[in-house]
Amino acid sequence: MIVNYMEEIVQNYLNSTLRTDPAYKDTCKCLSCTEDMMAKALNNLKPYYITTKKGEIFAEYSSLETQHQAEVITEVIKAIEFVSKNKKHQ
Numbered sequence: 012m013i014v015n016y017m018e019e020i021v022q023n024y025l026n027s028t029l030r031t032d033p034a035y036k037d038t039c040k041c042l043s044c045t046e047d048m049m050a051k052a053l054n055n056l057k058p059y060y061i062t063t064k065k066g067e068i069f070a071e072y073s074s075l076e077t078q079h080q081a082e083v084i085t086e087v088i089k090a091i092e093f094v095s096k097n098k099k100h101q
């Protein structure tokens with residue numbers, strides 16, 4: 012199967028930021044908002060496709076994560092700020 016590894020990185024970082032950063036404790040974390048955040052961040056990041064077997068561990072790609080960390084952090088923060096100010100629901 013083909014996987015966009017950038018999705019894994021963004022999802023991990025987004026989840027841990029929303030969960031642990033006190034700056035976002037009042038940010039809506041519903042599925043609709045978090046999916047919007049994912050989509051927005053991913054649109055600004057280059058995809059990185061890999062082929063993988065189901066359940067395979069991504070350890071060999073962890074250097075990629077380190078390499079792109081600064082970019083991912085920037086885009087995830089921008090996406091959180093944007094979506095929390097432009098919620099699609101009440």
Ligand SMILES: [Zn+2]
Pocket residue numbers: 039040041042043044045098100
């Ligand atoms: Zn929401």
